[in-house]
Amino acid sequence: MELSKEIKEQNRYMEKVKELNQNKTKHYYILTMGCQQNENDSEKLCGMIEQMGYTKTEDQKQAEIVIFNTCCVRENAEERLFGKLGELKKIKEEKEIIIAIGGCMMQEKHITDKIKASYSFVDILFGTHTLHKFPENLYKLLEKKTKQEDIIDIEGKIYEGLPIKRESKYQASVTIMNGCNNFCSYCIVPYVRGRERSRKPKDIIEEVKDLAQNGYKEIILLGQNVNSYLRVEKEKNIQFEEYEGINSFATLLKAINKIEGIERIRFISPHPKDFTDDVIEAIASCKKVCKLVHLPLQAGNSKVLKEMNRKYTKEQYLKLVEKMKKSIQNLTLSTDIIVGFPGETEEEFKDTLDVVNKVKFEQVYMFIYSRRVGTPGDRMKNQIPEKEKHERFNKLKNLVENQIAENNKKYINTIQKVLVEGTSKNNDKMLTGRTDSNKVVVFEGNKKLIGTMQNIEIISEHMWFLRGQVKNVPQKM
Ligand code: 5AD
Ligand code: SF4
Numbered sequence: 001m002e003l004s005k006e007i008k009e010q011n012r013y014m015e016k017v018k019e020l021n022q023n024k025t026k027h028y029y030i031l032t033m034g035c036q037q038n039e040n041d042s043e044k045l046c047g048m049i050e051q052m053g054y055t056k057t058e059d060q061k062q063a064e065i066v067i068f069n070t071c072c073v074r075e076n077a078e079e080r081l082f083g084k085l086g087e088l089k090k091i092k093e094e095k096e097i098i099i100a101i102g103g104c105m106m107q108e109k110h111i112t113d114k115i116k117a118s119y120s121f122v123d124i125l126f127g128t129h130t131l132h133k134f135p136e137n138l139y140k141l142l143e144k145k146t147k148q149e150d151i152i153d154i155e156g157k158i159y160e161g162l163p164i165k166r167e168s169k170y171q172a173s174v175t176i177m178n179g180c181n182n183f184c185s186y187c188i189v190p191y192v193r194g195r196e197r198s199r200k201p202k203d204i205i206e207e208v209k210d211l212a213q214n215g216y217k218e219i220i221l222l223g224q225n226v227n228s229y230l231r232v233e234k235e236k237n238i239q240f241e242e243y244e245g246i247n248s249f250a251t252l253l254k255a256i257n258k259i260e261g262i263e264r265i266r267f268i269s270p271h272p273k274d275f276t277d278d279v280i281e282a283i284a285s286c287k288k289v290c291k292l293v294h295l296p297l298q299a300g301n302s303k304v305l306k307e308m309n310r311k312y313t314k315e316q317y318l319k320l321v322e323k324m325k326k327s328i329q330n331l332t333l334s335t336d337i338i339v340g341f342p343g344e345t346e347e348e349f350k351d352t353l354d355v356v357n358k359v360k361f362e363q364v365y366m367f368i369y370s371r372r373v374g375t376p377g378d379r380m381k382n383q384i385p386e387k388e389k390h391e392r393f394n395k396l397k398n399l400v401e402n403q404i405a406e407n408n409k410k411y412i413n414t415i416q417k418v419l420v421e422g423t424s425k426n427n428d429k430m431l432t433g434r435t436d437s438n439k440v441v442v443f444e445g446n447k448k449l450i451g452t453m454q455n456i457e458i459i460s461e462h463m464w465f466l467r468g469q470v471k472n473v474p475q476k477m
Contacts, residue, residue, distance in 0.1 A: 006132070007161045013135035014051045020142055021053035028054040029063035033080060034071025036268060037193075037222055038103060040173045041131055042069045045102070047163030048134055056165075061091060065098045065138075070105035072188050074370040081105065085119045092121050098141065100124035102131060106151050107192035110373055127151035128193050132159045155179075156194030160203050170419065170451045172216045174207055175199065176252065177223035181232065182271065184298070185309045185376040186341060186369060189224055198223075198230045201246035205255060212261030217453065218419055219256060220266045227270035227279050250278035257286035263453055264419060264436070265289045269296055269336075273311040275320055284328045291328055292362060292437045295321070296336040300352035304344050309376075314351055321359050332437040334363035339396055340389030341369045342380035349392050356399055360407065362437050364400045368393050401463070408439075408461035415471050416441060418456045420449045432465075440465040 028049050032042040045067060046056065057063050066088060071077040081101070088099055099122045105111050106127045115122055124137050130150045137148040156179050166172055179194040180187075208219055223229065229249040233240050244255045249270075256265055265288045270279070272295055283289050295317075299305050302313040312320075325331050337352060356364065368389045371378045418433040418441050425432075431445045433454070441456050442465050449470070456468035 003157060003159060004161065007159055010048070010132055010135045010162075013139045014048060017052040017135060017139050017142065020139075024053075026054045026065070027057040027063045028065040028067065029057050029060045030067045030069065031084065032069045033077045034069075034073060034104065036173055036220065037175065037224070038069055038071055039167070040175055040222055041103065041128075043164050043166050043173075044162045045069065045131065045134060046165035048132075050165050051163050052135060052138070060088075061095075063097065065100065067100045067102065070101060070103040072105040072108055072111070072192060072372070074367060076370075078105065078111070082119075085115075085122070089119070089121060098123045098138070100126065100134070100138075102126040102128075102134070104128055104188070104192040107153065108188075108373065112149075112151065123147055125149045125151060127153075129154050129156055132162055154194060156197055158197055158199055160199075168421070170216060170421065171218040171220065172211045173220040173222050174204060174211070175222045176204055176226060176229055180224035182225060182311075183309060183376075185307065185380075186298075186338060186372065187377075188372040188375055191374055193224065196225060196228065196232045198233055198240075200240055201230075201243040201252065201255070202241060204252065205243060205246070205259075208256055208259055208262065212259050215261075215451065217262065217451065218264040218266065219262055220268065221252075221256075222268060224269070225271050225274065226267045227274040227276070231274070248278065250276070250282035253279075253282040253286055253289055257288050263288060266292070266438075268294050270294070272296070272317055272320055275324075280324055280327050283324075290436045290438070291330045292332045292334060293324065293328075294334045294336075295324075297352070297355060297359075298336060298338050299341060299344065299348075300355035301344070301348035302351075304341055304348050304351075307343060307380075308338075308341060314355060318355065318358060330436075332362040333359060334365070334438070335359075335361050336365045336367065337396065338367045338369050339392040340384040342377055342384065343382040344384060346392075349395075353396065353399055356396070356403070360403055361400070362407065362439075363404070364396075366393060366396055366400065405461075405463060408463070408466065411435075411439065411458040411461060411466055413458065415455050415457050416466075416468070418443075418454050418468070420445070420452055420454055422450055423447065435466075441468045442466070443468040443470060445470050 032038055070081055101122055106125055123141055129152050133150055137150050141148050177198040179196045180190045181196040183190050227249045246252050246255050298308055298310055300314055416435040420431050420433040424430040424442050430442050432442050443456055455471040457471040458466045458468045460467040
């Protein structure tokens, strides 16, 4: 079926469920695990569910439908899902509720087998390629009272035109590509999200223009490999319509930079191997593109990087960082690091510490290697004992925390541009927002400032956040 027809068909199912729900107050509860891509998928799920007449609740017990959008990048997400399912079993014994589980983990057969065998009270199972069919699956469940399982293993398609209910009124994530072709040997993503494919330039630009018109200030471009946007299409000679001169990630950044109303552009995640000069130039020259670049290192040792199938060496990574620092004024960097990849020796791990020492990242997301069924890493014989992995993790954590404390000092007495996101979680008299370099800033101010960009003077640092005060710019007479 043609893609737009498939979405039209789902619209009809949304209407049908809405009819069933007429004059009834129904609630849904959604739990999202994992990355921003998953958050973005959940916003689409919420869009569809609200169109079917359900209202969001934060109280699981109030909900008629409970949905989990799962992640499978690391093992702890699995533990969380099965823990939650245990909780829900008790609720379902007392009350009729619909339980739906979707997302990345559902693309793993050993997981769905376990759910079907031990958690048979689950009503709907859907995968990453069938998220858009949630209305159909829900309708069939409501009408036929039969459990729905809708998981397919395909290369993947891109669906346009799904309703979306965004979490924030000021920041919006926009998916620019799906899937991954890199097959890093520790990573499950290419197996559960299919092959790399890019959205059409026109569809992205129209979405961003629409967001700008609706008052959104910050756009976060999402993809497993954002800086290879349109690469596969070019390699495979797949025709795509150029729009506003967009034929690469660099030109996409430049086109979005021109959209009036948008004040900030972020992107996650690029891959170091695809960081071409045109992308560096675009970041440097586009005023709205944040000068914080997330550049996943994963490991600092060249042999480990080769085993990880990352396609760059320690030296190449450091050279790239040098080049970027020279070309992009006020550049800051963040990264992802995995410790304890199979075969990593203590000496090799020291290369990771060495890179961290040299680069001085603004932020480091640290992970203990987690075996993922079906990946080459899982089949490697030389797995590192848990105790050693934890020891390395703690060493890295100590180094990173010392660096962050040191780095925070450079913010004191500076004026930072902050997009005011809302009130502080711990104190609703305080406002909170982020700097260009993604640092959380907490300050006193009128709630009317929420959603605006403010100049904030930083007065103190507290490891994970900075304290500041609004810096009033003198009015021109
Ligand atoms: N174990 C630990 N961390 C992992 N990541 C991906 N796969 C694994 C794994 N098997 C980390 C990588 C990636 C981030 C999103 O999650 O650092 O960049
Ligand atoms: Fe996983 Fe590597 Fe693809 Fe990132 S680039 S999603 S780490 S396989």
